[in-house]
Amino acid sequence: MGRDWKENLSEFFEELRIIEESKKETIVKFEQFCEFIAEPAFESLGKELSEYRVTSKIKKSKGKWIAFQVNFKNSGIERFEYIISLPENALELKLRLRIVGKNTGNKKRTEHEEQFMEARRTSDLLKLKKEDLIHDVIEHYRDIIFKMQTQPE
Numbered sequence: 001m002g003r004d005w006k007e008n009l010s011e012f013f014e015e016l017r018i019i020e021e022s023k024k025e026t027i028v029k030f031e032q033f034c035e036f037i038a039e040p041a042f043e044s045l046g047k048e049l050s051e052y053r054v055t056s057k058i059k060k061s062k063g064k065w066i067a068f069q070v071n072f073k074n075s076g077i078e079r080f081e082y083i084i085s086l087p088e089n090a091l092e093l094k095l096r097l098r099i100v101g102k103n104t105g106n107k108k109r110t111e112h113e114e115q116f117m118e119a120r121r122t123s124d125l126l127k128l129k130k131e132d133l134i135h136d137v138i139e140h141y142r143d144i145i146f147k148m149q150t151q152p153e
Contacts, residue, residue, distance in 0.1 A: 022091045027063040029093050030086040033126055034066045038084060041130035042068040045137060068137060078103050080144065082137050084116055093122050101144040108148055 039058060046056040049070060060066040065085035071078060081100040086093075095116035102109050117125065117136065 019091065023089060026090050026093055027086065029126060030090075030095070031063060033093070033095075033128075034060060034084075037126070037128050037130055037133060038066050038068075041133040041137075042066075044130060045134050046070075070141070080141050082140060093125050095125065097140075099140050099144060101148055103148060110144060110148055 042056070042058045045068070046058070049056050054070060054072055056068065056070040058066065058068055063086065065083055067081055067083040070080045070082075072080060079100075079102040081098075083098040083100070085096045085098065087096055096113055097116040098111065098113045100109070100111045117128070117132075120128070
């Protein structure tokens, strides 16, 4: 016949416990990523941007997302946001990246979402150098500027 129903029920609760534990571990890893990699990278980039009189700020929601927002006056895009998020109920550190560009003068807006640093293995994200993240922010900003500058009105 089959297994004992009590054994089946016990197995179910053990699997559920493992899923919940994996979710908690993933949130802890994301918070470590934010604290030790993303925030220092955004702070370094923000400090350098201030040398060009460009303002920036870091925004975050604990265990959910971290964003780097830059205001580039007179550059073709007035506000740029680089948002790294942890998908809800994630069981591993597969992060999402959302890029938003706004030009309030003529109401242009562009936004897209992709897997964060898709070429890297999930296990390597906690080993990411802040310089690599800074390069990624700059590359996405360059892409969005060109897109907005060439987008028909």
